[in-house]
Amino acid sequence: DIQMTQSPSSLSASVGDRVTITCRASQTITNYLNWYQQKPGKAPNLLIFAASSLQSGVPSRFSGSGSGTDFTLTISSLQPEDFATYYCQQSYNTPRTFGQGTKVEIK
């Protein structure tokens, strides 16, 4: 199975900050990397697919980059509604695997 490792596990940031979350795969996954946002008590919501494609309806302050084994999710200017947990997921093969999550909290 492909292991997905996110860092950091949590971070504290202020509104307006630039936030970067990284995700590393245990083997190459080309660009089969997706990012999801999850708020407490809610289902995950797709933000970025294929490493860098913005899902329809997602604000442009979210962006993704990377290929191979190393990927990044960036929030250019953190907004109050962005405080949530973020997960990366590989779809290169089965089983689909997720990172352990990064909780973004208010500083």
Add this chain to the structure above:
Amino acid sequence: EVQLVDSGGDLIQPGGSLRLSCAASGFTFSNYWMHWVRQAPGKGLVWVSRVNSDGSIRNYADSVKGRFTISRDNAKNTLFLQMNSLRAEDTAVYYCARESAVLGRYFDSWGQGTLVTISS
């Protein structure tokens, strides 16, 4: 509007069985692979199972293989997860998810989740 509605979660004793359902609407259900993903209380997302568009291909996480069975009824636009020999570690919110294959493979729609609790 694409909609997935999860149901069937309950409190069940260890060793028991349960069947989850996911009712789909707003899209051509029979065109999509469908997945189940679970989340134990306070924990992260874990993939459970998937089924292809016509139900002929099924895959499972090692942790549920031989105990869970995924299936679908394309005439009724419904996905199922039959869960047998349930264990305490199966306690989780279970989500169904649609996998899109346009320019990648990703879960672009999710059900709201249904809670399964295994306890005596």
